[in-house]
Amino acid sequence: MTEFIAFFSDFSLRNVALGAALLGITSGVLGSFTLLRQQSLLGDALSHAALPGVALGFIISGSRSLLPIMIGALISAAAAAVLMTLIINRSRLKTDAALGIVLSTFFAFGLVLLTYIGHQNNAGQAGLNTFLFGQAASILPSDVWLMFAVTLISILLVSVFWKEFKIVTFDRGFAASLGFNVLWLEFTMTIMIALAIVIGLQMVGVVLMAAMLIAPAAAARQWVKTLEHMILVSALFGALSGLIGALISATGKGLATGPLIVIAASIIVLISLLFAPERGLLKEALNRRKNNKQLRQDHILLALYNLAKEHNDPEYKSEIGMIKSFYHHDPSKLLKDLESQGLVYTVEHMKEEGKHWVLSNKGYQDAKQIWQDIGGSQ
Amino acid sequence: MNLLSQPDFVIIAVGALVGIASSLLGSFLVLRKNSMLADAISHSILLGIVLVFLITKNQFSPFFILGAALIGVLTVFLTELIVKTGRVKNDAAIGLVYPFLFAIAVVLINVFARNVHIDTDAVLLGEIGFSWINTVQIAGFSVAKALVSMFLVTLLNLVFVVLFYKELKLATFDPGLAAALGFSPSFIFYSLLSLTSVTAVVAFDAVGAVLLVSFIIVPPSAAYLLTDKLWKMLFYGAIISLGSSLLGYMSAVALNVSIGGMMASFTGIFFILAFLFSPKYGLLAQEIRRKSLEEENTARTLTVHLYNHENKETSDEECRIEALDSHLRWSKEKIDKVLSYSLDKGLIRKELNNSLLQLTTKGRVYAQEVLEPWSNI
Numbered sequence: 001m002t003e004f005i006a007f008f009s010d011f012s013l014r015n016v017a018l019g020a021a022l023l024g025i026t027s028g029v030l031g032s033f034t035l036l037r038q039q040s041l042l043g044d045a046l047s048h049a050a051l052p053g054v055a056l057g058f059i060i061s062g063s064r065s066l067l068p069i070m071i072g073a074l075i076s077a078a079a080a081a082v083l084m085t086l087i088i089n090r091s092r093l094k095t096d097a098a099l100g101i102v103l104s105t106f107f108a109f110g111l112v113l114l115t116y117i118g119h120q121n122n123a124g125q126a127g128l129n130t131f132l133f134g135q136a137a138s139i140l141p142s143d144v145w146l147m148f149a150v151t152l153i154s155i156l157l158v159s160v161f162w163k164e165f166k167i168v169t170f171d172r173g174f175a176a177s178l179g180f181n182v183l184w185l186e187f188t189m190t191i192m193i194a195l196a197i198v199i200g201l202q203m204v205g206v207v208l209m210a211a212m213l214i215a216p217a218a219a220a221r222q223w224v225k226t227l228e229h230m231i232l233v234s235a236l237f238g239a240l241s242g243l244i245g246a247l248i249s250a251t252g253k254g255l256a257t258g259p260l261i262v263i264a265a266s267i268i269v270l271i272s273l274l275f276a277p278e279r280g281l282l283k284e285a286l287n288r289r290k291n292n293k294q295l296r297q298d299h300i301l302l303a304l305y306n307l308a309k310e311h312n313d314p315e316y317k318s319e320i321g322m323i324k325s326f327y328h329h330d331p332s333k334l335l336k337d338l339e340s341q342g343l344v345y346t347v348e349h350m351k352e353e354g355k356h357w358v359l360s361n362k363g364y365q366d367a368k369q370i371w372q373d374i375g376g377s378q
Numbered sequence: 379m380n381l382l383s384q385p386d387f388v389i390i391a392v393g394a395l396v397g398i399a400s401s402l403l404g405s406f407l408v409l410r411k412n413s414m415l416a417d418a419i420s421h422s423i424l425l426g427i428v429l430v431f432l433i434t435k436n437q438f439s440p441f442f443i444l445g446a447a448l449i450g451v452l453t454v455f456l457t458e459l460i461v462k463t464g465r466v467k468n469d470a471a472i473g474l475v476y477p478f479l480f481a482i483a484v485v486l487i488n489v490f491a492r493n494v495h496i497d498t499d500a501v502l503l504g505e506i507g508f509s510w511i512n513t514v515q516i517a518g519f520s521v522a523k524a525l526v527s528m529f530l531v532t533l534l535n536l537v538f539v540v541l542f543y544k545e546l547k548l549a550t551f552d553p554g555l556a557a558a559l560g561f562s563p564s565f566i567f568y569s570l571l572s573l574t575s576v577t578a579v580v581a582f583d584a585v586g587a588v589l590l591v592s593f594i595i596v597p598p599s600a601a602y603l604l605t606d607k608l609w610k611m612l613f614y615g616a617i618i619s620l621g622s623s624l625l626g627y628m629s630a631v632a633l634n635v636s637i638g639g640m641m642a643s644f645t646g647i648f649f650i651l652a653f654l655f656s657p658k659y660g661l662l663a664q665e666i667r668r669k670s671l672e673e674e675n676t677a678r679t680l681t682v683h684l685y686n687h688e689n690k691e692t693s694d695e696e697c698r699i700e701a702l703d704s705h706l707r708w709s710k711e712k713i714d715k716v717l718s719y720s721l722d723k724g725l726i727r728k729e730l731n732n733s734l735l736q737l738t739t740k741g742r743v744y745a746q747e748v749l750e751p752w753s754n755i
Contacts, residue, residue, distance in 0.1 A: 105646030
């Protein structure tokens with residue numbers, strides 16, 4: 001408990017934790033849209049493509065303060081987005097190539113610019129390291145305020161254009177037919193993603209920023225069905241990963257915050273994929289098992305039913321070998337299960353032939369229903 | 379000092395070999411619309427490098443190649459596994475897997491900082507400028523190590539592509555047919571990606587993960603805009619890589635900036651050039667084609683107009699230059715253009731002091747092609 005209090009009274013730690021949580025919220029909300037629009041790797045591309053802007057921000061402002069770098073990154077990410085759209089629409093290359101081309105060449109050009117700065121003063125190398133891996137520990141209260149502002153703007157924009165964003169996400173053509181300016185809306189979304197990326201660079205770095213825009217949303221998608229809920233859960237998962245990453249990093253083992261946040265988010269994804277109540281893989285496996293068992297039981301009931309029908313005796317006493325010849329496997333266990341459900345019961349027919357199985361009244365009705373459902377002859 | 383250990387030559391040659399080796403494989407990734415797997419693999423091999431380093435405690439070990447190939451295959455395998463659950467789409471799956479592997483690698487580097495002498499910057503960015511420093515003796519010559527290893531990898535990739543050219547082509551363009559004929563497309567695909575990982579790990583010293591992505595994806599993409607033939611695409615990709623390496627090195631030295639970065643930037647410049655000026659698929663060619671189609675269509679409209687009013691009472695009124703303005707609502711500029719185009723092509727001629735327009739035989743056929751397409755068959 002004292003550690004817990006100590007944590008929140010620790011100044012720099014509080015900044016890191018707050019920053020990580022804010023980043024998680026922003027990228028969780030925006031990531032939900034990119035995931036559903038199948039543009040998950042857009043974040044990856046844009047985060048790499050921000051590098052030239054970061055470098056230009058350095059060059060023009062001559063300082064490492066966040067605002068000019070943010071503006072630079074925003075401009076270069078926007079340029080990348082425009083170029084990408086151009087390549088996809090006006091050449092025979094597909095989205096994947098457009099992403100890869102823009103990502104790698106912008107990054108390379110950014111590297112050239114940074115080494116150029118590096119020879120002028122020493123800010124280049126330090127800036128590059130921050131850009132690549134993030135430097136959560138160096139976050140200042142003013143940075144946290146900036147991140148807060150970006151989070152607020154994102155949430156505000158999403159609420160104001162809620163209907164528009166939602167329709168564009170699910171049915172672009174329909175949105176256009178309603179008279180929405182689809183291009184403009186998409187551009188707004190892209191710019192918002194670029195904003196999120198810019199604040200994420202400081203926290204987790206360029207490579208891992210891609211994951212922040214995907215993992216919380218992918219995890220959230222497993223638990224809920226509507227966009228409203230998905231955004232809430234995704235923001236929650238994002239914030240949670242951010243906090244977990246910041247806390248573990250704060251234990252003082254010298255672990256970088258960024259990778260820990262991403263690992264936390266990835267584990268949340270794994271848990272969600274496996275254990276989500278409806279879409280979870282575990283649930284699916286259990287369902288399949290249940291269905292298999294039901295199918296086998298139905299099979300046995302039908303065997304008994306048909307034997308009874310052939311003999312014009314609803315209480316026909318079937319011998320186990322007879323049932324086996326219908327079912328092709330050993331039916332003993334299934335028969336016991338059916339017995340415990342009150343669908344069949346056993347009688348001693350002839351001592352030397354052992355137990356015989358009879359459909360109960362309920363079992364007979366059930367079997368008749370199944371027989372009719374599968375379209376069996378009367 | 380001989381050529382094979384001379385810095386300028388070594389750097390350019392290593393850059394060119396990285397480019398050629400990567401674009402050979404990248405061509406198939408671009409054609410299969412799987413380019414971003416190159417991005418994923420080149421990042422996640424960091425984990426392979428770290429793990430091998432921790433196990434062997436050796437900076438130069440053949441196990442790096444094995445580790446990289448395994449991690450590359452693991453990346454693709456995990457991505458496909460997630461996609462197969464049907465819960466997450468392909469692009470998102472890529473973006474889930476490789477950052478996770480990369481994050482683990484960075485944490486491992488943090489934890490074992492004292493044992494792992496891996497400079498994370500170097501893995502992402504490389505330093506091709508130092509590639510000439512380490513040399514080996516071959517037949518009495520001192521040859522740069524990076525040159526030897528890149529040469530071997532390029533040779534390996536080349537042999538793979540040449541030997542399996544038919545299979546690669548088939549599996550790329552028609553995986554269904556490839557499977558039906560008994561070539562396993564997924565086996566070919568995994569071999570391709572293993573080789574990509576091997577190339578990445580050998581090249582990472584020189585250019586690093588992110589810049590490698592540009593060598594894998596950009597030259598083949600530019601080449602794809604220049605040709606429809608697969609072997610030409612491979613060839614152009616290699617030429618572009620060579621050019622990028624050469625020009626990149628020269629300008630990097632002139633400006634005193636990152637050599638690898640400049641080489642990769644030049645692949646981008648070549649791409650932009652192909653995107654704008656490719657004779658068949660370039661923006662300029664598209665624009666010219668559009669313009670000439672527009673001209674042709676206007677001329678056809680003119681011939682149809684004249685054909686409709688030919689030998690009718692109204693022909694004196696309709697088949698005049700003035701009518702194009704008042705009846706067809708064409709601008710003066712458009713009228714001038716279409717008249718000179720049609721006169722050039724011999725579709726019409728001017729009569730009676732240039733005021734009356736009349737179709738030539740060729741112009742009549744031209745109009746009939748649209749109005750009565752059956753009449754000339």
